[in-house]
Amino acid sequence: MAPADSPLTLFDDPVEEPVAAEAPVVNRLFDVRRVYAEPGAAASPRGQQVLARFPAAEVVEVPSHWQVPDLHGNEGNVDRWVRVKSETLVLGVKKSLSARPNGRSADFIAPSTANGCAMACAYCYVPRRKGYANPITVFTNIDQITGYLRRHVARQGPKTEPDQVDPAAWVYDIGKNGDCSVDALVSDNVADLVATFRDLPTAKASFATKYVNRQLLDLDPAERTRIRFSVMPDRDARLLDVRTSRVEERIAAVDDFVDAGYEVHLNLSPVVLREGWQADWTALLQQLDDVLSPATKAQAAAEVILLTHNAGLHEVNLGWHPQAEEVLWRPDVQEAKRSQNGQDNVRYRADVKRAAVVRIRALIGEHAPWLTVRYAF
Numbered sequence: 001m002a003p004a005d006s007p008l009t010l011f012d013d014p015v016e017e018p019v020a021a022e023a024p025v026v027n028r029l030f031d032v033r034r035v036y037a038e039p040g041a042a043a044s045p046r047g048q049q050v051l052a053r054f055p056a057a058e059v060v061e062v063p064s065h066w067q068v069p070d071l072h073g074n075e076g077n078v079d080r081w082v083r084v085k086s087e088t089l090v091l092g093v094k095k096s097l098s099a100r101p102n103g104r105s106a107d108f109i110a111p112s113t114a115n116g117c118a119m120a121c122a123y124c125y126v127p128r129r130k131g132y133a134n135p136i137t138v139f140t141n142i143d144q145i146t147g148y149l150r151r152h153v154a155r156q157g158p159k160t161e162p163d164q165v166d167p168a169a170w171v172y173d174i175g176k177n178g179d180c181s182v183d184a185l186v187s188d189n190v191a192d193l194v195a196t197f198r199d200l201p202t203a204k205a206s207f208a209t210k211y212v213n214r215q216l217l218d219l220d221p222a223e224r225t226r227i228r229f230s231v232m233p234d235r236d237a238r239l240l241d242v243r244t245s246r247v248e249e250r251i252a253a254v255d256d257f258v259d260a261g262y263e264v265h266l267n268l269s270p271v272v273l274r275e276g277w278q279a280d281w282t283a284l285l286q287q288l289d290d291v292l293s294p295a296t297k298a299q300a301a302a303e304v305i306l307l308t309h310n311a312g313l314h315e316v317n318l319g320w321h322p323q324a325e326e327v328l329w330r331p332d333v334q335e336a337k338r339s340q341n342g343q344d345n346v347r348y349r350a351d352v353k354r355a356a357v358v359r360i361r362a363l364i365g366e367h368a369p370w371l372t373v374r375y376a377f
């Protein structure tokens with residue numbers, strides 16, 4: 001039973017299952033004061049786990065994780081939305097489960113077990129349907145989600161045609177709407193996904209990350225989880241990657257994650273075209289070549305993704321981080337592109353982009369020839 005003073009007492013539906021002891025989360029990214037929760041999510045074992053990790057938080061019942069009016073209206077106020085990211089979590093139940101075909105970073109996008117992010121990269125495309133701050137929502141019906149994934153993997157049968165995603169495994173991106181390394185601080189959803197894929201010899205989980213969570217080293221991924229550490233020149237990251245682990249720390253972690261049984265790829269992204277970009281990417285590739293172990297290099301591959309930006313995000317960023325927009329918003333070399341979901345995106349002009357992709361592929365060939373480029377665009 002939950003303790004008498006548990007936030008669960010706000011709801012009618014007490015939990016019957018014993019909840020494992022949880023250590024409160026002590027981390028620079030979180031000072032959680034309030035958890036907006038669907039009643040069913042708060043009462044579930046996973047919801048109770050999250051609440052036990054943030055025992056000081058007040059629990060506020062909401063009818064739906066999408067209907068949290070308090071989270072909206074902080075555009076352009078970075079202090080406010082970083083505070084919202086630190087101080088707020090949301091608990092919900094993921095209702096519709098589907099795995100969408102992808103074909104770039106993964107074969108399929110797995111149903112989310114969380115969305116939102118506690119970090120604040122200036123170019124982030126993660127949907128902002130919960131206000132600009134977009135704090136983390138944890139989906140508590142993890143057993144339904146892992147059950148769905150097992151059945152989906154079984155339906156695919158073995159992968160018989162190698163592709164750029166993976167020669168032999170169906171790869172599922174489990175972190176398309178956030179950062180799994182940070183989500184793993186908040187709940188055991190990521191640990192459960194790693195354990196699920198450990199037992200699926202025809203599939204792998206995969207997620208990109210900009211945060212080093214060394215607790216993940218204690219899991220046993222058995223090479224069925226691929227972590228894609230995002231790297232970029234430190235000069236860009238210091239300007240654009242707000243609240244993330246420093247690039248230096250990400251690179252220093254790569255060998256440890258390989259040793260712990262993860263497959264580790266690198267996301268060279270976003271590539272931001274600005275004065276000096278080629279020299280800085282050269283230095284980064286040389287650094288990777290110098291510090292990564294032979295074992296890491298033998299299994300490494302990379303995605304190269306040139307920056308895509310967005311008109312609405314540009315307006316918001318001008319309010320809090322105009323220096324970032326000096327490199328992100330470059331109408332002289334960018335063109336408009338309406339995205340599939342109707343967003344007014346901008347990307348580098350086709351000719352500019354083509355030349356940059358050729359150039360960065362050449363730099364990789366010269367300075368990190370062991371790094372297979374899975375795709376570049």
Ligand code: SF4
Pocket residue numbers: 116117118119120121123124125126177178179210244
């Ligand atoms: S870490 Fe990823 S999800 Fe989080 S803000 Fe940065 S780009 Fe967005």
